Amino acid sequence: MLISYGSDGMDGIDGMDRMDGISREEAYSIADDMAIDELMAKASLLRDSMRGKVVTYSRKVFIPLTYLCRDRCSYCTYRKEPSSADDIMLKPEHVLALAEQGKRMGCTEALLMTGERPEQRYSEVRQWLRARGYSSTIEYIADMSRFILERVGLLPHTNAGNLTLDEVEMLKEYNASIGLMLENVSARLMGNGMAHEHAPSKHPSLRLKTIENAGRVRVAFTTGLLIGIGESMEEVLDSLLAIRDMHARYKHIQEIIIQNFNPKPDTPMAHWARPSREYMLRVAALARLIMPSMNIQVPPNLNPKFDEFLDAGINDWGGISPLTIDHINPEAPWPSIDYVRSVTEARGFRLRARFPVYPEYISDGYLAGRVMEVINRMSDEYGLVRGY
Numbered sequence: 001m002l003i004s005y006g007s008d009g010m011d012g013i014d015g016m017d018r019m020d021g022i023s024r025e026e027a028y029s030i031a032d033d034m035a036i037d038e039l040m041a042k043a044s045l046l047r048d049s050m051r052g053k054v055v056t057y058s059r060k061v062f063i064p065l066t067y068l069c070r071d072r073c074s075y076c077t078y079r080k081e082p083s084s085a086d087d088i089m090l091k092p093e094h095v096l097a098l099a100e101q102g103k104r105m106g107c108t109e110a111l112l113m114t115g116e117r118p119e120q121r122y123s124e125v126r127q128w129l130r131a132r133g134y135s136s137t138i139e140y141i142a143d144m145s146r147f148i149l150e151r152v153g154l155l156p157h158t159n160a161g162n163l164t165l166d167e168v169e170m171l172k173e174y175n176a177s178i179g180l181m182l183e184n185v186s187a188r189l190m191g192n193g194m195a196h197e198h199a200p201s202k203h204p205s206l207r208l209k210t211i212e213n214a215g216r217v218r219v220a221f222t223t224g225l226l227i228g229i230g231e232s233m234e235e236v237l238d239s240l241l242a243i244r245d246m247h248a249r250y251k252h253i254q255e256i257i258i259q260n261f262n263p264k265p266d267t268p269m270a271h272w273a274r275p276s277r278e279y280m281l282r283v284a285a286l287a288r289l290i291m292p293s294m295n296i297q298v299p300p301n302l303n304p305k306f307d308e309f310l311d312a313g314i315n316d317w318g319g320i321s322p323l324t325i326d327h328i329n330p331e332a333p334w335p336s337i338d339y340v341r342s343v344t345e346a347r348g349f350r351l352r353a354r355f356p357v358y359p360e361y362i363s364d365g366y367l368a369g370r371v372m373e374v375i376n377r378m379s380d381e382y383g384l385v386r387g388y
């Protein structure tokens with residue numbers, strides 16, 4: 001049965017129960033052995049039957065509230081020390097200016113980014129927050145989310161690392177959705193010389209706890225895998241299956257990002273190989289076979305021939321900004337939305353802009369009333385962005 005972007009907005013709620021993809025045993029048996037063409041063909045057919053021929057993206061403005069972070073992932077160039085950051089936090093007037101600029105360019109999503117709890121590492125952050133009446137970075141994010149929602153009319157989507165139950169509740173008031181990459185469920189990647197050796201917040205048990213907290217509070221949640229950081233194929237499958245299990249319990253995971261690691265100069269992983277094209281296609285196809293009705297996204301700026309992922313069963317390009325760079329991968333410019341549209345349509349799909357929250361989650365249960373009001377002003381009858 002197809003999950004259509006139907007008129008009552010509830011088709012997808014029904015669809016969210018249809019997560020019974022291939023079994024763990026089957027996933028393990030086909031992951032490396034099935035020919036890539038056959039794997040992709042199966043995934044592509046499944047995407048067509050579950051999601052149809054509409055491929056989505058989100059018009060976003062990227063708002064880095066702070067580059068400071070208590071952790072040190074071995075591939076990261078986002079984080080900065082206080083001495084090299086322009087300011088400890090982006091001030092409210094700059095947040096609003098960026099959001100307003102995004103609004104003028106047709107954006108609907110304000111992606112609020114921070115490092116992980118920088119106040120736990122830096123006294124400068126604690127002082128900055130305290131001087132303005134905030135006790136944590138998350139409190140500041142919640143307040144900036146309120147500004148953006150109420151004063152500008154953009155929809156915040158926060159990506160700020162691990163969150164407690166109370167923090168998820170606080171953010172839900174002003175956010176359309178929340179994100180946190182699981183990256184991988186293997187604690188092995190925390191070991192010596194591995195990607196997360198110096199990043200305690202990347203422990204999979206903490207990431208899963210945050211995803212669970214969002215499920216308990218009923219927030220539409222974006223998560224995903226970072227591919228090429230030293231994981232094995234079995235660990236990729238375990239990660240996808242862990243996400244499927246979590247979704248089976250709470251039904252709140254709205255999309256899964258399959259993101260490739262991109263080595264960056266002056267990082268401990270600068271000389272690591274990027275994951276191969278075939279490995280990425282294989283993982284995208286397996287994600288579809290494991291979670292047939294899930295929204296599955298591959299970032300178009302990180303893959304030169306990104307349109308071939310449509311043949312591996314994906315149905316979303318994620319956030320694309322007509323205004324701001326990808327601050328996580330500043331070396332990888334976004335393709336223009338016109339170009340994304342032309343290559344998507346050349347493969348027989350229709351490109352539509354979505355909100356940071358997918359249509360199947362636009363309901364009172366998942367969204368605070370004030371968020372719902374903003375969406376209603378911009379939405380068409382399918383829960384997608386009117387006019388785009």
Ligand code: SF4
Nearest residue numbers: 069071072073076115
């Ligand atoms: S937690 Fe995020 S911001 Fe911090 S070092 Fe890791 S990737 Fe960078």
